[in-house]
Amino acid sequence: MSRLDQSLWAIFRAPLLVAVLSLAGLLLALFIDGPGDVVASALLASVIVATAWALARRRC
Template identity: 50%
Template structure:
Protein backbone atom coordinates (compact mmCIF):
# COMPACT_ATOMS: atom_id res chain seq x y z
CA UNK A 1 0.00 0.00 0.00
CA UNK A 2 1.51 3.27 -1.08
CA UNK A 3 1.28 6.48 0.97
CA UNK A 4 -1.13 7.86 -1.63
CA UNK A 5 -3.60 5.09 -0.77
CA UNK A 6 -3.60 6.05 2.90
CA UNK A 7 -5.51 8.96 4.33
CA UNK A 8 -3.83 11.83 6.13
CA UNK A 9 -5.18 10.65 9.51
CA UNK A 10 -3.78 7.12 9.02
CA UNK A 11 -0.34 8.51 8.27
CA UNK A 12 -0.08 10.98 11.15
CA UNK A 13 -2.12 9.40 13.96
CA UNK A 14 0.76 7.55 15.66
CA UNK A 15 3.28 10.43 15.48
CA UNK A 16 0.58 12.77 16.79
CA UNK A 17 -0.18 10.40 19.68
CA UNK A 18 3.51 10.11 20.56
CA UNK A 19 3.87 13.90 20.49
CA UNK A 20 0.84 14.50 22.72
CA UNK A 21 1.88 11.86 25.26
CA UNK A 22 5.43 13.23 25.36
CA UNK A 23 4.24 16.81 25.75
CA UNK A 24 1.91 15.93 28.63
CA UNK A 25 4.74 13.97 30.27
CA UNK A 26 7.21 16.84 29.93
CA UNK A 27 4.83 19.49 31.24
CA UNK A 28 3.69 17.29 34.11
CA UNK A 29 7.24 16.44 35.16
CA UNK A 30 8.44 20.04 34.91
CA UNK A 31 5.56 21.77 36.66
CA UNK A 32 4.49 19.21 39.25
CA UNK A 33 6.14 17.46 42.16
CA UNK A 34 5.76 14.05 43.72
CA UNK A 35 3.12 12.12 41.85
CA UNK A 36 3.48 14.33 38.76
CA UNK A 37 7.17 13.43 38.47
CA UNK A 38 6.32 9.74 38.34
CA UNK A 39 3.42 10.27 35.98
CA UNK A 40 5.58 12.42 33.70
CA UNK A 41 8.32 9.79 33.61
CA UNK A 42 5.76 7.08 32.83
CA UNK A 43 4.25 9.12 29.99
CA UNK A 44 7.68 9.85 28.52
CA UNK A 45 8.55 6.16 28.71
CA UNK A 46 5.19 5.36 27.09
CA UNK A 47 5.99 7.68 24.20
CA UNK A 48 9.33 5.98 23.76
CA UNK A 49 7.65 2.56 23.88
CA UNK A 50 5.12 3.64 21.22
CA UNK A 51 7.88 4.93 18.96
CA UNK A 52 9.91 1.74 19.41
CA UNK A 53 6.90 -0.47 18.67
CA UNK A 54 6.07 1.52 15.54
CA UNK A 55 9.67 1.32 14.36
CA UNK A 56 9.83 -2.43 14.98
CA UNK A 57 6.54 -3.01 13.17
CA UNK A 58 7.73 -0.94 10.20
CA UNK A 59 11.05 -2.81 10.07
CA UNK A 60 9.35 -6.21 10.13
CA UNK A 61 7.08 -5.22 7.28
CA UNK A 62 3.84 -6.06 9.09
CA UNK A 63 1.43 -3.23 9.45
CA UNK A 64 -2.03 -3.09 10.93
CA UNK A 65 -4.62 -1.79 8.51
Protein backbone atom coordinates in the same frame (compact mmCIF):
# COMPACT_ATOMS: atom_id res chain seq x y z
CA MET B 1 -4.19 -0.92 2.03
CA SER B 2 -1.42 0.84 0.21
CA ARG B 3 0.15 4.04 1.45
CA LEU B 4 -1.49 5.99 -1.36
CA ASP B 5 -4.96 5.03 -0.13
CA GLN B 6 -4.47 6.43 3.38
CA SER B 7 -6.01 9.71 4.46
CA LEU B 8 -4.04 12.43 6.19
CA TRP B 9 -5.64 11.45 9.51
CA ALA B 10 -4.45 7.85 9.09
CA ILE B 11 -0.93 9.03 8.30
CA PHE B 12 -0.52 11.60 11.08
CA ARG B 13 -2.55 9.90 13.85
CA ALA B 14 0.40 8.09 15.47
CA PRO B 15 2.89 11.01 15.30
CA LEU B 16 0.25 13.33 16.74
CA LEU B 17 -0.38 10.91 19.60
CA VAL B 18 3.36 10.68 20.31
CA ALA B 19 3.65 14.48 20.31
CA VAL B 20 0.71 14.89 22.70
CA LEU B 21 2.01 12.22 25.08
CA SER B 22 5.51 13.67 25.17
CA LEU B 23 4.24 17.23 25.65
CA ALA B 24 1.96 16.12 28.48
CA GLY B 25 4.83 14.24 30.13
CA LEU B 26 7.19 17.20 29.88
CA LEU B 27 4.62 19.65 31.24
CA LEU B 28 3.71 17.34 34.13
CA ALA B 29 7.38 16.90 35.02
CA LEU B 30 7.88 20.65 34.92
CA PHE B 31 4.87 21.77 36.95
CA ILE B 32 3.88 18.91 39.29
CA ASP B 33 6.07 17.36 41.98
CA GLY B 34 5.58 14.08 43.78
CA PRO B 35 3.14 11.65 42.16
CA GLY B 36 3.06 13.76 39.02
CA ASP B 37 6.68 12.83 38.38
CA VAL B 38 5.73 9.15 38.19
CA VAL B 39 2.96 9.90 35.70
CA ALA B 40 5.29 12.13 33.68
CA SER B 41 7.92 9.37 33.57
CA ALA B 42 5.31 6.86 32.41
CA LEU B 43 4.12 9.21 29.65
CA LEU B 44 7.65 9.83 28.43
CA ALA B 45 8.47 6.11 28.61
CA SER B 46 5.37 5.31 26.55
CA VAL B 47 6.80 7.42 23.73
CA ILE B 48 10.04 5.42 23.78
CA VAL B 49 8.14 2.12 23.86
CA ALA B 50 5.90 3.18 20.97
CA THR B 51 8.90 4.22 18.90
CA ALA B 52 10.74 0.95 19.58
CA TRP B 53 7.60 -1.03 18.74
CA ALA B 54 7.16 0.84 15.45
CA LEU B 55 10.79 0.30 14.47
CA ALA B 56 10.64 -3.41 15.33
CA ARG B 57 7.40 -3.82 13.40
CA ARG B 58 8.83 -2.06 10.37
CA ARG B 59 11.91 -4.31 10.20
CA CYS B 60 9.88 -7.53 10.20
